[in-house]
Amino acid sequence: MQTSNPTGTVVVIGGALKADSDAVWQRLVDEAGGEGARVAVFPTAAYEPERIGAQIVAALQRCGAQAELVPIAPNLEGVDLQAALHDPALIARVAASQAVFFSGGAQEYIVDTLQPGGQPTAMLDAIRAVFAAGGVIAGTSAGAAVMSRMMFRDAMDNLAVLKGQWRAGQEYDRGLGFVDADLLIDQHFLKRGRIGRMLPALQTLGCRLGLGVDENAAVVIKGSRLEVIGGSGAVLVDMAAATRDAALPAFNLTGARVSYLDAGDSHDLASGVTTPASHRLAETRIDPAAPGFEPGEQVERYFLDMLGDGCMRQALMHLLDGPSDEVFGLAYRARPQADDTAPGLGFEFRLRRGPGFVGWLGEGDCTVLGARLDVVPVKVAMPMFTPLVAAPRT
Template identity: 55%
Template sequence: MLMLAGAAAQAQTAVVIGGALRFDNDKVWQRIVDEAGGPQARLVVFGTAAANPTRAASQIVEALNRRGARAEAVPISPQLPADKLAAALRDPVLLAKVSQARGVFFSGGAQEYITGTLQPKGQPTPMLEAIWSVYRRGGVVAGTSAGAAIMSRVMFRDAQDVMDVLNGQLRPGLEIDQGLGFVGPDLFIDQHFLKRGRIGRMLPLMVAQGYRIGLGVEENSAAVIKADQAEIIGARGALYVDLRQASSDATLGAFNLQNARLSYLERGDRIDLKTGAVTAAEAKRSSSPIDPSASDFKPYFKDEPFYPDILGDNTIAHAMAQLLDSPAQELRGLAARLGPSGEVRSQPGFEFRLYKGPDTRGWFTGAFGGEDYTVVNVHLDVTPVRVASPLYTRVTAPTPASAPSPRP
């Protein structure tokens, strides 16, 4: 059985924000305050990850207090002189302030600043223990961007190049590192997910680290996680990755994966992280589900596109929706680097094959002002491929036929 929360209070809540959280996103900010107890809820803010921690923390404090909280910043930052930082991490006044709070918020920035400060060399400081005490007794831990990355037991430390990760670059202390583990040992978290095509880096890490389930949260959106339940709120959504029935072929010598299952969740959707069961938002449940295997299925899309950059901005979510609501049984996309014409690259590219299974389902609504899909159980194979060089050539004008010579 998956253990997605500690043995402590079941009410403990992790609010995992995918980054780029707008200050006018009332759904997310208000939810953090409400989960911490509502009006006058005491929250503490760590700007530890930020380049300017004082400014970042003060902006977050203001945003929370505008929604009724009593939030204040905790001045813990690796920018402090070493002796002052060591003292702050053990300061009884600061520790009491954190311990008495109902919620903790971590800013964005560099996630290694958070873990390196609160958990140097993997050893928890008194300040981290105080944060855990808030969470264990049913409090809230929220984080955006870097503050979301720390939520799993393993995190991406600095892996901006998705293609490098697909090609095996996952070095401890460089691309990956130890996280703080608030969501438990079995769930992997990633952020800025759809915007930056990070499905390409999540899959190799999950396989390498033994994760079977993962949740990639989009920008300006959040997953509210309680025990084994998650609700998506905010502007967009999140991608749930299930590798429990997936396999790979070690003889290929490059990353590959067969039969991963993907579910795309929009705002208002809920998922049981243990079973993968999805409950669509109320606005979607009011209409009939989209069932491609039903005898009366009437697909909306007619074409079967190929996606030349499957790791593009929101492309994986668009491809899943396109597949769900079309007559196609599968769609394909490519993740590759294209070198100069005539160059043969040593690193392979990767074909992403999305295909329907008997469990593929979904919902649609226009109630949010767009075309919003929830897509459940699209299957995925990732196969290493050699990309032709050049991949394409220009069309040139045909050479005019020579005019016949006039007769003498």
């Protein structure tokens, strides 16, 4: 994989970053130059930009940065958005920064403001100048989503996207493109089960790699190298060997590679090599294909909500340390919504071991590399179940 933007550093934060998560805040400041680094904070995506922007500025200042709020946000009261967006003095101050930080909220506010109709504004050019000079471009939640060439715009219903609701300008849109064009970034990933929208997006948009960053975690991207930091981890999806059956009337997938990287792990996008954190390497390496492998879990599990909170991570861990070479789960809606055009459509997820599938399990953390993933459309009975009734008395 070639990286088209090797100059600066990108920090993508999965959202819900705690104010005291100094592993992330301090790393961002250090990447920007350390004590006194000038950081321009854009609360553009926020619904309460003044409050959210002030929180971000305070967190960065606590870590030694000279952080400044940039008053560009559709929801910022008392500010002429267009005047601020085209203010030469403000544009110059942003261009002179060493880092730019985008808040969370609604990512469409960011692209619609800085890149209306797909055309960059002078303010966006100033932000790009920071990156071209070797600076840092960072964002949390919505601010992370815009880093890709293409981004999720408003695709909150993961199952609806799996069922085919995937429209330009609605579920997806053009992002700002600070990372390689072949990499798609998503946020709140494990918490909100967003593997359900990541897979169709990768397939439809032709992106080879998907990076799903969990809440209170971040990924630092420099050229082809990425490193996970913070209190959780990230899912890496590789579609290089994935195929689909065009004869099937719904989304399907065979042979995607899925890995879970935890804090301290690093990965090279060019070589495909993952290096686990040093403390994790001190733990026992689990290789289910090795002679004498003894699973730590003895009971097979079937996951009834593959799009549930943290379910993908749990399924990967069970595949690593469980008794079977395959782990299955289901994505479906037991009580379809009124506007569901395919109420009986569900999807079975099949995670399986293959060559190179290994991992490490620690106390509260893990690294799982190289699982294979298939997704098969299935028909779900409606209703899926009915209550038992008591037998009549004789």
